Amino acid sequence: xxxxxxxxxxxxxxxxxxxxxxxxxxxxxxxxxxxxxxxxxxxxxxxxxxxxxxxxxxxxxxxxxxxxxxxxxxxxxxxxxxxxxxxxxxxxxxxxxxxxxxxxxxxxxxxxxxxxxxxxxxxxxxxxxxxxxxxxxxxxxxxxxxxxxxxxxxxxxxxxxxxxxxxxxxxxxxxxxxxxxxxxxxxxxxxxxxxxxxxxxxxxxxxxxxxxxxxxxxxxxxxxxxxxxxxxxxxxxxxxxxxxxxxxxxxxxxxxxxxxxxxxxxxxxxxxxxxxxxxxxxxxxxxxxxxxxxxxxxxxxxxxxxxxxxxxxxxxxxxxxxxxxxxxxxxxxxxxxxxxxxxxxxxxxxxxxxxxxxxxxxxxxxxxxxxxxxxxxxxxxxxxxxxxxxxxxxxxxxxxxxxxxxxxxxxxxxxxxxxxxxxxxxxxxxxxxxxxxxxxxxxxxxxxxxxxxxxxxxxxxxxxxxxxxxxxxxxxxxxxxxxxxxxxxxxxxxxxxxxxxxxxxxxxxxxxxxxxxxxxxxxxxxxxxxxxxxxxxxxxxxxxxxxxxxxxxxxxxxxxxxxxxxxxxxxxxxxxxxxxxxxxxxxxxxxxxxxxxxxxxxxxxxxxxxxxxxxxxxxxxxxxxxxxxxxxxxxxxxxxxxxxxxxxxxxxxxxxxxxxxxxxxxxxxxxxxx
Amino acid sequence: xxxxxxxxxxxxxxxxxxxxxxxxxxxxxxxxxxxxxxxxxxxxxxxxxxxxxxxxxxxxxxxxxxxxxxxxxxxxxxxxxxxxxxxxxxxxxxxxxxxxxxxxxxxxxxxx
Numbered sequence: 001x002x003x004x005x006x007x008x009x010x011x012x013x014x015x016x017x018x019x020x021x022x023x024x025x026x027x028x029x030x031x032x033x034x035x036x037x038x039x040x041x042x043x044x045x046x047x048x049x050x051x052x053x054x055x056x057x058x059x060x061x062x063x064x065x066x067x068x069x070x071x072x073x074x075x076x077x078x079x080x081x082x083x084x085x086x087x088x089x090x091x092x093x094x095x096x097x098x099x100x101x102x103x104x105x106x107x108x109x110x111x112x113x114x115x116x117x118x119x120x121x122x123x124x125x126x127x128x129x130x131x132x133x134x135x136x137x138x139x140x141x142x143x144x145x146x147x148x149x150x151x152x153x154x155x156x157x158x159x160x161x162x163x164x165x166x167x168x169x170x171x172x173x174x175x176x177x178x179x180x181x182x183x184x185x186x187x188x189x190x191x192x193x194x195x196x197x198x199x200x201x202x203x204x205x206x207x208x209x210x211x212x213x214x215x216x217x218x219x220x221x222x223x224x225x226x227x228x229x230x231x232x233x234x235x236x237x238x239x240x241x242x243x244x245x246x247x248x249x250x251x252x253x254x255x256x257x258x259x260x261x262x263x264x265x266x267x268x269x270x271x272x273x274x275x276x277x278x279x280x281x282x283x284x285x286x287x288x289x290x291x292x293x294x295x296x297x298x299x300x301x302x303x304x305x306x307x308x309x310x311x312x313x314x315x316x317x318x319x320x321x322x323x324x325x326x327x328x329x330x331x332x333x334x335x336x337x338x339x340x341x342x343x344x345x346x347x348x349x350x351x352x353x354x355x356x357x358x359x360x361x362x363x364x365x366x367x368x369x370x371x372x373x374x375x376x377x378x379x380x381x382x383x384x385x386x387x388x389x390x391x392x393x394x395x396x397x398x399x400x401x402x403x404x405x406x407x408x409x410x411x412x413x414x415x416x417x418x419x420x421x422x423x424x425x426x427x428x429x430x431x432x433x434x435x436x437x438x439x440x441x442x443x444x445x446x447x448x449x450x451x452x453x454x455x456x457x458x459x460x461x462x463x464x465x466x467x468x469x470x471x472x473x474x475x476x477x478x479x480x481x482x483x484x485x486x487x488x489x490x491x492x493x494x495x496x497x498x499x500x501x502x503x504x505x506x507x508x509x510x511x512x513x514x515x516x517x518x519x520x521x522x523x524x525x526x527x528x529x530x531x532x533x534x535x536x537x538x539x540x541x542x543x544x545x546x547x548x549x550x551x552x553x554x555x556x557x558x559x560x561x562x563x564x565x566x567x568x569x570x571x572x573x574x575x576x577x578x579x580x581x582x583x584x585x586x587x588x589x590x591x592x593x594x595x596x597x598x599x600x601x602x603x604x605x606x607x608x609x610x611x612x613x614x615x616x617x618x619x620x621x622x623x624x625x626x627x628x629x630x631x632x633x634x635x636x637x638x639x640x641x642x643x644x645x646x647x648x649x650x651x652x653x654x655x656x657x658x659x660x661x662x663x664x665x666x667x668x669x670x671x672x673x674x
Numbered sequence: 675x676x677x678x679x680x681x682x683x684x685x686x687x688x689x690x691x692x693x694x695x696x697x698x699x700x701x702x703x704x705x706x707x708x709x710x711x712x713x714x715x716x717x718x719x720x721x722x723x724x725x726x727x728x729x730x731x732x733x734x735x736x737x738x739x740x741x742x743x744x745x746x747x748x749x750x751x752x753x754x755x756x757x758x759x760x761x762x763x764x765x766x767x768x769x770x771x772x773x774x775x776x777x778x779x780x781x782x783x784x785x786x
Contacts, residue, residue, distance in 0.1 A: 060735035064728040093761045094737045238740060243723060246734040250742075264762065274764075278748075287751040382766045386752030395755070419732065488729040488771050489755055490736060493764035 002050040003078070004043070004157055007071060007102055008086035009095050010057035011375070011494035013114040017086055017144040018054045019506055021047065021154065047154045053080065056416070059094070059492075061101045063210040065419040075105050076195065082160050084153070086112045089119040089126055089141070090495065092262055096253045099135070103166055106196040109137045110157045116141040117148065124265035131261050136164040145500060167198065170252045174235040175245065178205055178228050185224055189215045205229055206242055274375075274495045281376070287383045294376070295402075302364045303440070303459075310359030318352035338542060342531050350527025350587045351519050357583065358519075361437045362512055364406040369507045372399070373499035378491060385489055391471050392478025394418065394489050397427040401470070404434030405463075408634040410511065411436075412641055420487040426477060428638055429651045432630040433470040433658075435463050438582040442625045445586055446618045449609040458619075466626050469658055481650075518581075518633065526580045527587065534573075534591050545592055564624060564660070565617030565667040575624065581631045615674055620667035627659035707779050709744060709758070710772040717745040718777035725774040733771070737761040744777060 006021075008014040022041030039054040055074060056067035063069060075083065085102050087095035092113070103109050113128055132139035138156045142149040167176060182201040190197050193214055203211040204225055217225070229241050236244045280286050301307065323344055330340045371377050377399050385395025393401075396418050403411035411431045418424040443462050451458040534550045537543035545551065553576070554569025561567045561575075570592045578585040586605070593608045613621065629635065629652050639648045712718055720742045723730055737760055738744075745759040755768040 059732075062728075062731045062735055064731060091761075091763045094763060097735065097737065242731060243734055243739065247739050247741075250737065250739050275747075278764075282748065282750065282757070284749070284751050378766075382750055382755065382757065383752075385766075385768070386750060386754045389754075419728070488725075488732070488768065490729070490732050490765065490767045490771060492736070493757060493766055495763075 002082070002158060003053065003080045004050050005053045005055055005075060005078075005080035005083045006086065007055045007075075007083055007098070008057060008114075009059055009088060009091075009098060010492070011497075012057070012086050012088040012095060013144045014054065014057055014086050015507075016500065016503055017084075017112065017114065017142075017150075018052060019503065020144055020147060020150050021052050043154065047151065048158055050081075050158065053078075058098065060098055061105070063208045067416055069210065072105065075102075075107055080107060082108045082110060082157050084110050084112055084157050086114050086144070089113045089115045090122075090124075090265075092126065093250075093253055093258050096257060097249060100166065100170065100249050100253070103135070103137065103164060104199050104202065106163050106165075106199055108160045108163050110153070110160050111135065111137055111139040112153050113139060113141045114144050117143040117146050119265065122265035123263075125263040127261040131257055134169070134256055134261075135166065165198065166252075167202075169256070171245070171248050172235075174232055175205070175248065178232040181228050182225055185221050186215065186217065189217055189221075202245070205232065206245055272495070277496050278379070278493075282379055282382060291380060291383055294371070298364070298367045298371075299405075301367070302360055302437075307360040307363050310363075311356050314359060315352075315356045318348065318355060323348050323352070338535070341535070342528065345591055346527050346531030347524065349590055350530065350584065351523050355519055357437050357440065358512065358515060360440070361406055361515060362508060364437065365511045366504065366508050368403060368406065369504050370499050373497065373503060373507075375494045375496045378493050381491060382493060389489075391474030392426055392482055393430070393474055394420070394423045394487065396489070396491060397423065397430075400427050400431050401434055404431040404436060406437055407511075407515070408432045408434075408436050408630050409514075409637050412634060412637045415641060422482050422484070423487055425642060425647055426474065426482055428641060429477070429654060430470040430473055432634060432655060433466045433473070433627060435466045435626050436582065436630070438631070439625060441583060441586045443622055445589070445605055445609060446613070446622050449606045449613070450615045450618045462622055462626055465623060465662070469627060469662055473654065473658060522633070523581055523583065526577070526584060530577055530584070530588055530591060534588075550592065561624075563667075564620045564663045565671075566613060566621045566624075568612060570612065571621060575628065578625065579629060579632060581633070582625070585625060616667055616670040619670050620663045623666045624659050624663040627655060627662055629655050629659075705779055706776055708773045709746070709775040709777050710756075710769045712744075712746045712777065712779060714746050714748050714756075716779065717743060718779045719743055720775060721778050722776040723774065724776060725771065729771060733767075733775070736765060738765075738775060743780075 006014055006018055018039065018041065021043055023044045041052050041054070043050040043052055053074070055071045058065070058068045058071055061068050061072045074080075083102055083105075085099050087099060099109070099111055111131075113126055116126070119126055126141065128139040128141045138160055140149060140153045140156050142153050144150070167179065171179070179198065179201045182204050183197050186200060186204065187197060190200050193200075195211070195214075200211060200215070204215075205228070207229070212222070233239060233241050233244070236247075238244050238247055281290055326348065327340060327344055330343065371380075380402075381395035381398050383395075384398045388395055388397055397415075399417065400411045400414040403414050408431055411434070412428050415424050415427045415431070418427060443459060447455055447458050530550075533553075534545050534548045535542055536549055537547050538549055538552060550573045551569055554573040557576070558567045558569045558572045561572055566572075570589065573592065574585045574588045577588040589609070590605060593605060593612075609618075630638075635648070635652070638651055639645070642648050642651070706721060707718070709718070709720075720738055720740050722740060723733060723738065725733060742760055747757045747759055747764065749756050750766070755766045756772060757764055757766045758772075759765075
């Protein structure tokens with residue numbers, strides 16, 4: 001089967017095209033060896049047979065950003081049969097820069113000029129045939145959003161099999177001579193590393209640190225290359241090789257392609273719609289009020305009446321209707337009592353306890369993806385950058401941190417948009433302090449037990465505590481571990497676009513599916529595991545919970561938590577199972593406190609909790625639950641994204657330390673106050 | 675910091691020049707400034723990048739190369755970063771980065 005790779009700038013409509021090409025036949029898989037998930041899908045049947053790989057949205061193939069390295073490594077190693085390079089017709093000049101870099105990689109390329117409908121309707125024009133002649137690759141005008149010309153694109157891609165070489169057209173004679181001389185020097189090493197000769201030579205001339213490292217040339221050859229590069233630098237006025245080569249590419253784009261074959265849209269009144277929206281949204285005075293309004297609204301809808309309504313409805317469905325039905329069914333077939341207990345108290349309450357958050361997570365992610373698709377997220381980063389820099393972060397950290405309120409796993413993955421390692425690490429460490437949706441039931445339980453009349457104050461307070469701890473951590477880390485220069489911030493502010501329902505729904509479905517999968521596998525297994533540990537003694541016979549394996553473990557670790565006010569074994573064990581999933585804290589408490597009613601139904605737990613905790617220890621417990629190490633899924637993601645055991649360990653240590661410290665302070669201060 | 679100081683005071687280019695931008699004759703001043711010193715609503719032509727390493731590469735890749743026309747659109751609410759229009763799209767960058775980009779400040783009736 002043919003393999004087609006999809007590349008393009010961020011905001012070029014790549015995801016929309018991917019959805020058009022694959023329909024619902026997509027799956028997310030792990031990229032072997034690298035730290036990124038790739039999205040793959042089968043081409044829709046009516047189009048033909050091929051596997052489509054969606055590569056990360058990038059601006060170039062520089063050696064500095066992880067996503068760009070991934071893309072070029074993928075193309076070089078996996079050698080897809082053809083690459084579809086999607087470019088934004090309304091922003092063609094910069095988009096074509098990536099096109100030239102992709103063509104250089106030596107695979108067959110088809111260029112898809114997207115958003116042609118928009119180009120035409122604003123009075124612009126792009127002569128795709130002429131550009132195709134200049135580039136020597138097929139250029140197909142499309143509109144992914146309006147589903148125009150997609151079939152022609154696929155047909156072209158499936159029949160395209162020749163790679164082209166544009167170097168003669170792009171580079172100056174001096175550059176070409178330098179490239180040829182480097183080629184002569186490195187042909188052997190290139191073959192050994194399996195790299196395309198010409199491309200590698202260009203990269204060496206550009207001083208590409210990764211390629212230099214990968215080739216590991218003998219010192220004399222490296223010196224010879226440096227000499228060639230110096231000679232090349234002296235031929236131009238710009239003075240350095242990177243700028244000179246980039247300049248030639250841009251000159252080729254402007255002089256040969258854009259100036260001759262593109263008519264730029266005549267802007268009516270000089271301002272585009274985007275500019276007019278931005279007059280308000282990033283306005284010096286209005287920006288912040290609009291910002292807070294948008295996010296308050298989202299949080300209100302997610303955790304307020306709308307989200308609670310759906311969660312409660314689901315709760316009743318699972319814990320009353322389904323649970324009762326299962327009990328009566330099991331009773332009718334004379335099932336053993338322990339089996340009924342395992343199924344209802346273990347599985348249904350464990351998995352159900354997680355499922356009830358599905359509506360809230362879905363609502364939050366629905367709004368986040370709306371904001372992301374519309375282009376507002378970049379504005380939020382633009383507005384917040386100055387503020388975030390004080391905490392050692394960048395405006396771009398805003399998006400991952402915000403997603404952290406939904407689920408830390410996608411949030412940590414979203415840090416990939418930060419090109420700088422230091423910013424990325426810092427953001428990853430701080431993201432789990434944003435209270436994810438799975439921690440809400442813990443607060444809900446304790447609030448119902450102790451702070452019913454101050455419900456909103458305590459709830460907001462706990463979320464604020466997470467943010468405050470993140471800010472303090474940021475400031476401390478900035479001046480200690482991450483000391484050094486501030487890193488640059490360069491970010492595109494994409495044109496506002498109306499999100500498509502289809503795109504939003506597909507993205508939402510991806511997240512929901514992942515969540516359901518987790519509930520169905522990890523949480524399911526864990527619930528059974530917890531049930532056994534809390535019902536079996538060390539000799540593996542059925543015992544009272546008081547004598548279970550869990551009780552033994554819990555009694556060992558409980559003293560650690562004594563200074564925090566909750567040094568009892570049940571609380572300790574709940575926190576331990578919370579490592580597997582934060583939702584499990586409440587469901588474990590349900591199982592441990594041996595309730596008749598279901599564990600997830602917080603109402604039933606309330607009286608028991610009121611006996612086991614004091615208001616002060618409840619606050620300390622909530623603070624600890626908020627701040628301590630996130631669940632294993634998040635930890636696994638952090639490990640993968642950090643790509644370093646040392647940094648993962650540091651993250652865990654930092655979070656545990658903060659949790660213990662803050663919880664201790666909360667307990668002791670509240671004892672004085674309340 | 676050294677760079678900023680050096681270019682804060684505008685340098686004098688040898689001759690004034692006329693440049694064609696978007697089919698429009700615009701007069702570019704003899705003065706060289708940093709991009710940071712341009713006010714919202716002003717525009718200029720990039721003449722040199724003083725940045726180093728990854729950030730330089732990133733700027734180049736984003737189209738901030740000598741000869742490109744930049745228009746400063748606005749400053750963020752907290753005073754940093756700035757938003758510029760270059761090669762037909764909107765780019766935001768911090769003043770720190772902008773202070774390493776040398777531009778020739780231009781004037782024209784089509785500035786906005």
